[in-house]
Amino acid sequence: MSDILEKIAQWVKEGGNSPDSTKRDARAEFIAVQADVKAAIDAGYAYRTIWEHMRETKRLSCRYETFLRYVRKFIQPMRFSPKLGQKGAPETGRR
Structure with missing residues (x-):
């Protein structure tokens, strides 16, 4: 992770934002570690193990729950919510 991302993450954790911005803080924290989360998922670790670590x-x-929402949104959107006719949707064999 780059130095600026570490500094921003630390600032957010120390309360650098207003108290009502926790949703924004959680999203910023997740985006800062997104590459590491993806690498851990690709390596086969369970989501709960990654989150706990x-x-x-x-x-x-x-x-x-927030962690899972961000994984679904930023890392694996097709895996969690495939719709018929979209790439990655399960094939049923019937039409």
Whole structure:
């Protein structure tokens, strides 16, 4: 992670923003570690294991549900919400 991302993440964790901006903070924290989360997922680690590690090492402060929402949104959108006719949708064999 670049130096600026580390500094911003630390600033956010130390309360650099207003108290009502926790949603924005969680998103910023996730985006800062997004590449590491993707690498861990690609390596086969369970989402809960990744989240627990990120929480324990103070890289994320969000709840597990928030973490999953951001994984679905930023890393694997097609895996979690395929719709018929879209790339990545399960084939049913019927038409």
